[in-house]
Amino acid sequence: MTTSTSIKLAKAYSPMIKFLGAHPTFPPHPDTLVPHPMAANGILPGSSECIPAGEFLTKLRPFQVFKYQSTTQNSKQSSAGKYVFKNRPLESNEVDSVTKLPSWLRYKPIDQNEIDTINGGGVI
Amino acid sequence: MFRSTTSKYSSNLIQIQKQFLSTKTHDVVVIGGGPGGYVAAIKAAQLGYNTACVEKRGRLGGTCLNVGCIPSKSLLNNSHLYQEIKESAAKRGIDIKGDVSVNVQNFQKAKDDSVKQLTSGIEMLFKKNKVTYYKGTASFKDQNTIKVVPIESAAEKEELELKTEKVIIATGSEVTPFPGIEIDEERIVSSTGALSLKEIPKRLAIIGGGIIGLEMGSVYSRLGSKVTILEFAPAIGASMDGEIAKTTQKFLKKQGFDFKLGQKVVSAKRNNDVVDIEYEDVKTGKKESLQSDVLLVAIGRRPYMQGLNAEAIGLEVDKRGRVVIDDQFNTKYPNIKCIGDVTFGPMLAHKAEEEGIAAAEFFKNGHGHVNYNNIPSVMYSHPEVAWVGKTEEQLKAENIEYKIGKFPFIANSRAKTNMDSEGFVKILIDAKTERILGAHIIGPNAGEMIAEAGLALEYGASAEDVARVCHAHPTLSEAFKEANLAAFSKPINF
Numbered sequence: 001m002t003t004s005t006s007i008k009l010a011k012a013y014s015p016m017i018k019f020l021g022a023h024p025t026f027p028p029h030p031d032t033l034v035p036h037p038m039a040a041n042g043i044l045p046g047s048s049e050c051i052p053a054g055e056f057l058t059k060l061r062p063f064q065v066f067k068y069q070s071t072t073q074n075s076k077q078s079s080a081g082k083y084v085f086k087n088r089p090l091e092s093n094e095v096d097s098v099t100k101l102p103s104w105l106r107y108k109p110i111d112q113n114e115i116d117t118i119n120g121g122g123v124i
Numbered sequence: 125m126f127r128s129t130t131s132k133y134s135s136n137l138i139q140i141q142k143q144f145l146s147t148k149t150h151d152v153v154v155i156g157g158g159p160g161g162y163v164a165a166i167k168a169a170q171l172g173y174n175t176a177c178v179e180k181r182g183r184l185g186g187t188c189l190n191v192g193c194i195p196s197k198s199l200l201n202n203s204h205l206y207q208e209i210k211e212s213a214a215k216r217g218i219d220i221k222g223d224v225s226v227n228v229q230n231f232q233k234a235k236d237d238s239v240k241q242l243t244s245g246i247e248m249l250f251k252k253n254k255v256t257y258y259k260g261t262a263s264f265k266d267q268n269t270i271k272v273v274p275i276e277s278a279a280e281k282e283e284l285e286l287k288t289e290k291v292i293i294a295t296g297s298e299v300t301p302f303p304g305i306e307i308d309e310e311r312i313v314s315s316t317g318a319l320s321l322k323e324i325p326k327r328l329a330i331i332g333g334g335i336i337g338l339e340m341g342s343v344y345s346r347l348g349s350k351v352t353i354l355e356f357a358p359a360i361g362a363s364m365d366g367e368i369a370k371t372t373q374k375f376l377k378k379q380g381f382d383f384k385l386g387q388k389v390v391s392a393k394r395n396n397d398v399v400d401i402e403y404e405d406v407k408t409g410k411k412e413s414l415q416s417d418v419l420l421v422a423i424g425r426r427p428y429m430q431g432l433n434a435e436a437i438g439l440e441v442d443k444r445g446r447v448v449i450d451d452q453f454n455t456k457y458p459n460i461k462c463i464g465d466v467t468f469g470p471m472l473a474h475k476a477e478e479e480g481i482a483a484a485e486f487f488k489n490g491h492g493h494v495n496y497n498n499i500p501s502v503m504y505s506h507p508e509v510a511w512v513g514k515t516e517e518q519l520k521a522e523n524i525e526y527k528i529g530k531f532p533f534i535a536n537s538r539a540k541t542n543m544d545s546e547g548f549v550k551i552l553i554d555a556k557t558e559r560i561l562g563a564h565i566i567g568p569n570a571g572e573m574i575a576e577a578g579l580a581l582e583y584g585a586s587a588e589d590v591a592r593v594c595h596a597h598p599t600l601s602e603a604f605k606e607a608n609l610a611a612f613s614k615p616i617n618f
Contacts, residue, residue, distance in 0.1 A: 029490070034450055036451050037451065043448055045450055053434035063301050064306075
């Protein structure tokens with residue numbers, strides 16, 4: 001057995017279970033504070049690495065359950081479609097009829113020659 | 125004048141009566157009724173202490189019984205049965221006429237019934253052991269005084285002060301939220317919500333490749349969901365032996381899991397009935413997106429002590445919020461101990477139970493012990509995965525020479541007859557002394573079998589010690605014996 005292995009095994013936990021015979025006498029606890037076996041970096045209660053619980057909790061984002069607000073509830077869809085009529089006065093750049101648009105924005109009627117061309121299948 | 129004196133006298137008497145009625149005295153007060161707390165309370169009572177336990181949930185059992193271990197095991201067991209019936213009934217000679225389907229309502233009811241029976245069972249244990257149970261929120265007034273504000277369902281509506289010499293804090297843990305992701309417990313859920321989904325999602329995405337995520341993924345995968353695991357680390361199962369983790373991933377992949385490892389979730393937003401998730405590769409930064417019907421956030425748990433008023437007595441925590449204790453579970457006050465998920469060590473119910481017993485024994489005898497090198501872990505997938513002691517990676521890091529013994533369940537007669545032979549037992553032993561250092565099992569009943577490994581570790585057994593114990597035939601435990609045989613010699617049946 002190599003020294004390193006035996007040292008490692010000796011440092012391993014010694015069973016505190018009760019075998020047949022006398023109950024083992026438990027070794028007295030040292031007078032000094034001993035860190036918890038699972039404590040990170042051997043942190044001890046009252047040491048400088050400790051953080052007051054109150055201070056930690058004020059910085060902690062609490063676990064919350066958020067009630068979901070559906071986006072479809074806000075749009076108030078009408079039976080006609082996704083556009084909803086809102087009765088309001090016209091703004092400065094709006095008109096309420098195509099006939100009130102400036103002439104350059106209106107559809108121009110097609111002349112008779114163009115009608116005949118379309119009806120003739122493009123051949124005059 | 126006579127009347128006013130009488131009124132003043134009556135008023136003082138009422139005040140005195142009120143004060144007298146609202147203060148109770150106990151030798152030990154345990155704050156929290158989860159696995160750590162209720163076990164500590166029962167043990168303290170058995171050791172002769174006048175003991176009280178305060179729990180604000182309204183039911184005993186903590187996270188484990190109510191929204192953790194127990195309900196998830198019910199879902200895992202019943203979903204496994206469903207899958208077995210659907211997929212292997214015919215080859216077992218069982219013909220089923222008609223369709224086999226899941227009744228989600230009854231599925232949830234079976235789970236809820238188990239939980240209710242067990243939580244009531246603990247109340248019965250409290251009565252049997254004469255533990256006084258207060259349904260309320262406990263907070264420190266000072267080192268020896270606990271204020272209890274009753275919850276709505278409590279029979280006693282009056283606030284109380286408990287005077288005590290000894291306190292055990294067992295307030296447990298809560299889900300760790302994912303920054304930027306809002307959990308609504310409907311479409312974006314924590315493990316709590318995942319246990320109570322009203323319908324089986326077609327697509328389930330899970331952030332976190334740890335035990336909770338993989339177990340819940342197993343449940344819904346068996347019920348028909350397409351499960352995707354998004355994990356930050358390059359491998360799943362953080363504390364598992366590397367070979368075991370790889371094998372686990374393989375069998376879960378065979379079951380239909382899609383693993384996206386080394387991925388960082390950037391955002392997840394619910395859009396009505398779907399959840400849109402964006403994630404990026406940790407190494408390359410390549411962005412991708414995924415849509416699911418439900419997203420489970422399972423990135424872990426964190427210590428919980430809200431409402432305890434720990435600041436009133438200057439209790440201290442470390443940078444991860446764990447209450448700082450010494451090897452006797454003492455906080456900075458020797459009369460206030462702390463156990464379970466809220467302090468150091470793995471967040472496991474059985475670890476908390478061991479600490480509960482040890483803390484009570486420390487108070488009574490000045491001695492108690494927990495062997496942190498011998499705390500088993502179990503994942504209740506199918507096949508189950510269980511391990512205790514050292515992994516190969518830990519032994520390599522500690523420069524300990526070791527030998528391996530492996531035995532597959534395909535060579536175990538009981539596993540073959542059960543048509544359930546996926547997995548193996550792996551034993552790690554010291555190369556020189558052959559002392560068992562670690563045991564890792566993937567296979568049927570791994571969670572039960574690991575107890576034998578724990579006993580062997582505790583007794584300091586060698587592989588030969590276990591191999592020379594007669595194990596009943598035909599049992600799955602023969603695989604454990606044969607793996608030990610393989611470790612120091614050669615197996616017989618493989």
